[in-house]
Amino acid sequence: MQRLFDTAVVLFGVVTLVFFLSAVIPGDPVDVMLGEHASSADREALRSAMGLDRPLLVRWGDYLAGLVRGDLGSSLVRSRPVADLIAERLPATLSMALAAFVVILLIAFPLGLLAAQFKDGPLDRAAAVFALLGQSIPNFWLGPLLVLLFSIQLGWLPVSGNESPAAILLPALTLGTSLAAVSMRMLRASLLEVLSQDYLRTARAKGVSRFRAILWHAFPNALLPVVTLLGLQLGALLSGAVITEVVFAWPGIGSLLIDAIRQRDYPLIQGVVLVIAVAYVLINLLTDLLLRRLDPRIAAEEGERV
Amino acid sequence: MRLSLLILILWVVAAIAGTALPLRPDEIHLERLFAPPAPDDAWLGRDELGRSLAARLLDGAGVSLLVAAVTVLISAVVGTAIGALAGYLGGWWDRVISRLIEVFLAFPGLLLAIALAAFLGPGIDNVIIALSVMGWVGYARLARNQVLSLRQREHVLAAVALGRRAPDVIRLHLLPLMLAPLLVEASYGVASAVIAEAGLSFLGLGVQPPQASWGTMIREGVRYLLVAPHLVVVPGVALSLVVLAANLFGDGLRDRLDVTSRNRQ
Numbered sequence: 001m002q003r004l005f006d007t008a009v010v011l012f013g014v015v016t017l018v019f020f021l022s023a024v025i026p027g028d029p030v031d032v033m034l035g036e037h038a039s040s041a042d043r044e045a046l047r048s049a050m051g052l053d054r055p056l057l058v059r060w061g062d063y064l065a066g067l068v069r070g071d072l073g074s075s076l077v078r079s080r081p082v083a084d085l086i087a088e089r090l091p092a093t094l095s096m097a098l099a100a101f102v103v104i105l106l107i108a109f110p111l112g113l114l115a116a117q118f119k120d121g122p123l124d125r126a127a128a129v130f131a132l133l134g135q136s137i138p139n140f141w142l143g144p145l146l147v148l149l150f151s152i153q154l155g156w157l158p159v160s161g162n163e164s165p166a167a168i169l170l171p172a173l174t175l176g177t178s179l180a181a182v183s184m185r186m187l188r189a190s191l192l193e194v195l196s197q198d199y200l201r202t203a204r205a206k207g208v209s210r211f212r213a214i215l216w217h218a219f220p221n222a223l224l225p226v227v228t229l230l231g232l233q234l235g236a237l238l239s240g241a242v243i244t245e246v247v248f249a250w251p252g253i254g255s256l257l258i259d260a261i262r263q264r265d266y267p268l269i270q271g272v273v274l275v276i277a278v279a280y281v282l283i284n285l286l287t288d289l290l291l292r293r294l295d296p297r298i299a300a301e302e303g304e305r306v
Numbered sequence: 307m308r309l310s311l312l313i314l315i316l317w318v319v320a321a322i323a324g325t326a327l328p329l330r331p332d333e334i335h336l337e338r339l340f341a342p343p344a345p346d347d348a349w350l351g352r353d354e355l356g357r358s359l360a361a362r363l364l365d366g367a368g369v370s371l372l373v374a375a376v377t378v379l380i381s382a383v384v385g386t387a388i389g390a391l392a393g394y395l396g397g398w399w400d401r402v403i404s405r406l407i408e409v410f411l412a413f414p415g416l417l418l419a420i421a422l423a424a425f426l427g428p429g430i431d432n433v434i435i436a437l438s439v440m441g442w443v444g445y446a447r448l449a450r451n452q453v454l455s456l457r458q459r460e461h462v463l464a465a466v467a468l469g470r471r472a473p474d475v476i477r478l479h480l481l482p483l484m485l486a487p488l489l490v491e492a493s494y495g496v497a498s499a500v501i502a503e504a505g506l507s508f509l510g511l512g513v514q515p516p517q518a519s520w521g522t523m524i525r526e527g528v529r530y531l532l533v534a535p536h537l538v539v540v541p542g543v544a545l546s547l548v549v550l551a552a553n554l555f556g557d558g559l560r561d562r563l564d565v566t567s568r569n570r571q
Contacts, residue, residue: 006408013409021425136550138501140508140521141542144528148535232414239415243505247528258509261424273413273421280414 007285011278018274019063022266023056050076050266072274073267075260082271086253090275093245093252096175097237099168103176104183104233108226111180112187113219117211119192127184134181139240143174143247167248175244179233186229190222224295231287235280307558313551321371324364331361332516340534351536354526359540362518366541369519370548373434374499378492380438385445386488390476392446393453403446410443416505423511433512437502441495448491452484459483486563490556497552504545520545 030043030052047053051062066073072082115127150157150170157166194200195218203217204210245254253272260268292299324331335356343351348358392403410418422436456462457480465479506512507521515522520541527537 009405010408010412013405014412017409018421021421024422024425026427132550132553133546136497136553137542137546138505138549140505141524141538141545144524144531144538145542148531148538152532236414239413239417242416242420243509246509257420261420261509261511266425269421269424273417276417277413281412 003285003288007281010281014277014281015064015067015274016060018270018277019060020056021270021273025266046076072271075265075268077260077263077265077268082268085256085268086271086275089251089253089256092250093238093241093254096168096171096244096250096252097234097241099172100175100179100237100240101230101234103172104180104230107177107180108183108187112184112191112226113214115184115188116191116195116218117214124188127188131181131185134178137178139174139178139243140247142177143170143244146170146174171244171248171250174247175237175240179236179240183226183229183233187222187226190225191218194218194222224291227291227294228287231283231290234287235283238276238279307555307562310551310554310558313547314555317367317548317551318371320364320367322368324361324366324368327364329358329361329364331357331365331518333357333361340530340537342534343536350540351534353523353537354530354534359523359536362523363520363540363544365518366520366523367544369430369513369517370500370503370545373430373437373503374496376434377437377441377499377503378495380434381441381495382445382488382492384438385442386449386481386484388442389446389449389451390453390480390484391472393450394457394472394476394480400450404450407443407446407450410440411447413440416440416502419502419506420509420511423506428511428514430513430517433503433506436506437499440502441499444495445488445491448487449484452487453480456480456483490560490563493552493556493559497549497556500545500549500552 030046030050031038034042034046051059063073070083072086074081075085078085111127111130115124118124147170157170191214195214200213200217203213208217241250241252242254242257244250245252246258249255253275257269257272259265260272335352337356338347338352339354339356341347341352341356343349343359348360350359350363353359353362388403389407392400413421419433419436419440422439423432426432426435453476462475462479465475470478503512504519504521504524507519508525509521510525513519513522515526523541524538524545527534527541530537
């Protein structure tokens with residue numbers, strides 16, 4: 001219950017922060033949007049359309065009230081509800097994020113297990129180098145490099161867009177690789193920590209091979225911190241999608257956000273940012289609830305504390 | 307650690323050289339556009355307007371260094387002050403500030419910086435503001451946890467008993483003990499500020515043309531990926547090397563200063 005209350009408070013804070021972003025626009029937002037030479041009638045029309053003629057706190061109240069009804073305002077440029085625009089683009093982003101999540105799982109789990117199995121061996125060291133590179137190479141450079149290699153040199157995959165099913169591979173790899181590097185290191189560290197515990201020494205003493213011990217005895221217990229991290233990453237995929245979608249001209253909410261920024265469509269910018277942040281908070285909440293299911297010790301500890 | 311330090315020093319030297327040398331990163335040579343790297347002409351090649359990539363790279367080094375240094379400085383000072391006060395004062399102060407930290411952490415990755423840059427408009431100063439608003443949280447969380455674990459130490463209790471005021475206790479008796487983890491955090495902070503600046507510039511939200519930034523260079527180069535891949539490769543290598551070096555330097559610093567074992571006590 002406490003967790004749900006905390007989440008509600010954070011969500012309220014997020015909404016407030018996103019709303020007050022509009023207060024940092026330097027100068028008059030109407031001037032910024034219409035340019036210096038607009039007629040004063042146009043200015044007044046836009047001002048009242050955006051509600052800028054009313055005090056900030058009143059607008060904040062309206063914004064909150066609108067959100068409760070599922071109303072994110074309407075786009076200034078496309079004169080359609082922001083919620084509809086986002087809903088149209090959401091499936092593309094979700095499919096890319098899911099594909100990237102699969103990439104994370106496919107890279108992080110085998111590599112993490114192998115790195116722990118062959119600790120300090122050449123494979124472990126190679127995995128460490130991969131992790132370091134993955135963390136240091138930004139998405140917006142990895143993407144073009146992958147295009148250069150797979151689409152241009154080898155000609156295996158399309159350069160951009162999402163017409164063919166294979167087109168999702170490069171964006172997913174771009175988005176997933178750096179996050180996979182972090183999960184892999186986490187899984188390795190967590191496995192090694194569990195491996196040093198007494199029950200695993202017992203298992204090894206009874207003749208269980210190191211590989212079997214890792215897979216059957218250590219893995220389930222090492223999974224808990226990894227699940228937390230994967231939850232955080234699932235949310236991070238949504239924000240990482242912004243840059244990746246721009247690189248690959250992927251028609252999701254990320255490129256919608258960048259288009260909105262270019263057109264100074266402030267309500268649309270706020271809507272997309274809000275949707276991503278709220279999704280991130282909710283995914284973290286679900287991860288926490290899942291962890292309680294997986295590990296009864298968490299709930300028990302909290303019970304003791306109260 | 308040594309290699310990473312060398313790369314970081316090279317980065318600083320490149321940034322200084324970019325401003326000190328009489329380079330002309332904006333000079334256009336349309337007759338030599340897309341020229342590949344050549345030792346006798348521009349040794350890293352030329353871009354879509356025939357501008358020297360080497361000169362633009364040095365120019366961009368200055369931008370990334372300026373943004374990273376100022377951002378880390380502002381975030382570290384503001385974040386540490388807020389976090390340390392929250393941990394020290396406790397009670398309602400701590401609860402409110404902790405909530406605030408949670409709200410800022412609810413924006414994953416670059417999202418908050420992108421949103422702020424969108425509303426503030428482009429430009430180096432706005433990039434620094436956006437990244438600092440995003441960056442203070444990490445230091446605040448760290449400083450708060452450190453103060454919570456240090457405030458019961460005897461020398462701190464003695465200082466309080468002698469009637470020292472909160473800012474003095476934090477500055478004189480707590481800060482010196484928190485410096486090691488804060489330094490480690492700051493060197494990772496340099497890595498993320500460099501990536502973030504380049505990311506915002508790549509999205510067109512940061513440094514504006516004709517000023518060169520590694521992010522804008524990649525952004526412009528991507529359009530000519532088929533014709534002239536070196537336009538993307540050159541700034542990307544520089545960017546990744548600096549980020550890699552800052553990350554490695556943070557790792558080395560962490561091991562040397564023994565930060566984790568101290569936290570465990």
